[in-house]
Amino acid sequence: MVLYFSGTGNCLAIARRLAEHCGEQVMSLYDAATTDLTQEKLIGLVYPTYYFNPPKPVLKLVEQLRISPSAYVFIVIPCGAQTGNAIWAVERILRRKGIKVAYCHKVRVPDCSAIGFGRNPNEQKWKFEKFAQRVEQIEYDIAMRRHIHHFGAWGVAGWLCALPFVERKTLPLLQPAVNPEKCIGCGTCVSVCPQANIKLVAACHEPVSSNGQTAHVALIGNDCAQCLSCVHFCPHQAVQIASNTTLKAFQYHHPNVKLKDMIRRVE
Numbered sequence: 374m375v376l377y378f379s380g381t382g383n384c385l386a387i388a389r390r391l392a393e394h395c396g397e398q399v400m401s402l403y404d405a406a407t408t409d410l411t412q413e414k415l416i417g418l419v420y421p422t423y424y425f426n427p428p429k430p431v432l433k434l435v436e437q438l439r440i441s442p443s444a445y446v447f448i449v450i451p452c453g454a455q456t457g458n459a460i461w462a463v464e465r466i467l468r469r470k471g472i473k474v475a476y477c478h479k480v481r482v483p484d485c486s487a488i489g490f491g492r493n494p495n496e497q498k499w500k501f502e503k504f505a506q507r508v509e510q511i512e513y514d515i516a517m518r519r520h521i522h523h524f525g526a527w528g529v530a531g532w533l534c535a536l537p538f539v540e541r542k543t544l545p546l547l548q549p550a551v552n553p554e555k556c557i558g559c560g561t562c563v564s565v566c567p568q569a570n571i572k573l574v575a576a577c578h579e580p581v582s583s584n585g586q587t588a589h590v591a592l593i594g595n596d597c598a599q600c601l602s603c604v605h606f607c608p609h610q611a612v613q614i615a616s617n618t619t620l621k622a623f624q625y626h627h628p629n630v631k632l633k634d635m636i637r638r639v640e
């Protein structure tokens with residue numbers, strides 16, 4: 374079983390490829406946290422790097438996983454540049470649970486954060502070319518059940534960014550917010566938010582729409598993972614980061630992943 378956490382589809386696309394190659398299924402980490410996986414002989418974890426760390430929900434979800442200590446466990450991390458602490462942090466949690474990670478590696482992908490996303494087609498081109506080679510190598514390694522740890526380099530920038538006070542300063546820079554003037558209450562962001570942290574509320578700027586119904590706008594709650602799926606999938610570019618207008622040309626998601634793939638499963 375290959376488990377993933379994904380906001381803009383890079384992790385889902387990689388998880389699907391690796392799963393297909395080893396004849397396994399993919400499952401969202403949210404579903405995996407409530408599933409008994411102790412019979413699985415192979416467990417893959419594919420999640421992004423956020424601020425040189427794993428996304429906060431990933432840490433909680435991995436704590437809850439029920440997997441067998443005899444399973445072959447691998448971690449693959451897509452990142453814009455550097456993984457920093459992203460592999461170690463999850464490896465530590467698994468080790469405490471008596472589970473050994475057999476293999477880990479990183480894959481550089483077009484970055485979905487505000488700094489890099491979709492801005493530079495050349496960057497996307499070379500990253501996707503390298504991406505293909507790296508994923509092929511990982512597929513091979515996993516099929517051979519190899520035991521290799523590529524933790525990725527740290528670098529000064531990664532070390533600094535993982536410091537708690539730097540994180541506190543940088544978190545607000547990538548905090549999504551809804552522009553009520555552009556939001557038409559279509560609910561796309563509500564359905565793609567993996568944390569179920571967005572809801573539709575009655576709009577206060579224009580209470581009644583042209584067909585006489587109450588107009589709604591999206592409201593983001595306090596449990597944001599900053600995966601930015603709401604920013605990148607909004608069909609009206611109504612979710613923006615740090616008051617910067619979102620342009621259609623800057624929206625990014627992995628080309629093999631569609632909106633329907635990102636919709637959160639509702640019980």
Ligand SMILES: Cc1cc2nc3c(=O)[nH]c(=O)nc-3n(C[C@H](O)[C@H](O)[C@H](O)COP(=O)(O)O)c2cc1C
Nearest residue numbers: 379380381382383384422424425452453454455485
């Ligand atoms: C809030 C945020 C922080 C990020 N921080 C880092 C980082 O520290 N290092 C890095 O290499 N990439 C970073 N990225 C880029 C993501 O790791 C990368 O875009 C990843 O592929 C996203 O996966 P997804 O498409 O499955 O959501 C960050 C992205 C976001 C949204």
